[in-house]
Amino acid sequence: DCVKRINAHTPYIIGSMVDLGSLDMVKLGEFSSAPRLSKGDEFTLTVRHEVEYDEQTSEVSYDGFIEVAEVGDLVQINDNVELIVVSKNATDVVCEVIKGGQLSSRAPITVRGKSYSARSTNVPTGDLELATSEGVDFVSLSFVEDAASIEQLRSELRARGCNSAVVAKVETPKALQNIESIVEAADAIMIARGDLGTSIAFEKVPLWQERITKLCRECGKPVLVSTHFLDSMVAYP
Template identity: 40%
Template sequence: MDVMRTRIVATLGPASTDTKIMKAMAENGVRIFRLNFSHASADKFIPVVQMIRQVEDELGIPLTIMGDLCGPKIRIGEVEGSPRTIEKSCLVELGLTGRVPSPEGCVAIGVDLPQVLHGLDVGMPVTLSDGMLQFSVEKVLEKDRRFLLRAHNSGILTSNKGITFPGKSHPLPALTDKDKVDLHEGLAIGIDAFAISFVQTRQDVEDAKEEIKRHGLWAPVVAKIERENAVRNIESILEAADAVMVARGDLGLECPLAEVPVIQKRIIRACRHAQKACIVATQMMLSMVNNPVPTRAEATDVAGAVMDGADCVMLSEETAVGRYPVEATAYIREIAKNAEEYFLERVQGPYAPKKEKNLVKYMAYSACILAETAESAALVAHTTSGATARLLSSRRPAHPIYALTTSKPVQRYLNYFWGVRPRLADMNVENHLDRAQSFVQKSSLFKPGENVIITSGQPTPGQPRIHTNELKVYYK
């Protein structure tokens, strides 16, 4: 069943909150189910978590539950006479909510957060309604408080729509008070990982990790890259995050849309070099909300993300509210399988590390080369923290990677990584190498006479801490 290397993330919603549908999606390769805290609180997700665990038990495979936190989404307040028609070249006043419209008598829009207006100046872009209305600052009426905006196109303006300031830095932390409540309540009901919205710096990720630590648990943090600041700070964000998501919806509002495809490629590459998972999200198969098949362009988009080396591809509306959630995952699976074959053909062997004195990277690379040379059935890695499996995955070997760990949180974290099939290790066997060999011997995945490449680590007199220090060609 588990033949894909690329992982599928599926968002749950009214169209898919059913154990039969979840099971069918998991059989199509979904390993991560996303719960969107923009639409519900933790108590509403309790039955959903129970359903996912039921499917996990029935299929005998680990499934990861990711809570997606809202973050500081900036919205305008009520617009008098909403909906209002905005004509191209007309003027709109922007200020704090509740202020009197300017003497020009133009439409007034307000925001509740004064920080987002600080530093706004003539010529700077402003967008509304998911980018459908585009403006620039025509005049500063009152520094950091009131502005006239010139419309660059016509459209309909309604109340409570999102507003963005492309390229402008905002002094707003990614984790809001609501997010902190959702995070702690989510951990309490059994959510495995959290995606943090509107990350701008490494500190945003560290703040989320600190909140998780306060709960007395460990859970991976996925940094959503949807602001231009995050793109600029991607290297430092990757040092702190456990995975990142290329959230192309808001990213396409913050950055010029023409640049988003290249930004996606750069982030995927940076993730692989940092051994962190990369999720590509937003409108991957949006037409399947209403149609039983994707468009040719959508199929090409999914294949492109896979051939760029993404670890995961994510479905949002397609599985949350769409009419064909199971079919959408089936199409993703088939497209990904075909794209993976071409990807492996193109790269012609595992990626070699840069010329650096990095022993663990070279051991992972060596294991992949051995697997090719010995025509092995698989790579088997005993990994306490998941680091060894991540290193193997970053080399993008053709062989499946079976990652044995003693930690359920680590097992579910490893669902994010390309080619990794996480399994719980047999705690009745003490030695790491023996655990790996026992797994091969007992598993029906491997035929007698087949070999696997095992990576493991045991303390030695000169290396008291456990690190990967063994490679073995093991014949069943």
């Protein structure tokens, strides 16, 4: 309402955007007391679906994680804890901590260089209803991997009478593979450096950022670059 009043009574125009949540982000389970991991610790990610686990084990929210993670893969939790997969079986992925930190319940998990087939255009219905009721200018879609997901979301919005522009968030290796078609299909692009930096080697992020920005300019599409600017300058001056 504040933004609408500003737009109505001042010469300034401020755009509004709803960032759609994802039902399919892979996450840790719940901790009664979240552990702090140290370098060299062993930590197990499991799909056993038991009632309780020891403090060095956590359930993950997607059973297909077992098929995605392989020995030698780099697993990142909440962008700050890093693990290397050292062994696996039908239900457990056993890792060694190479960069410690504090864990938290429901923290997101990524496997560098890989995508989860669980991710889709499914979004919480409440987010779509909010975008429609508020008449926002932009709706951003997380974990876009192809042009089809953009078209599907646009169809869902139009069916609800919502004419918001669709912003595709580029944050996975699959999105990079399909970047030309994604740029063509979206109304605007957001380069989500934080999540992208957990999916590919961090030193490649600026190269992709430059390439995507150039492609958007050539196609006449707005492009936003977000997250980890100050953090990256502190960590990698």
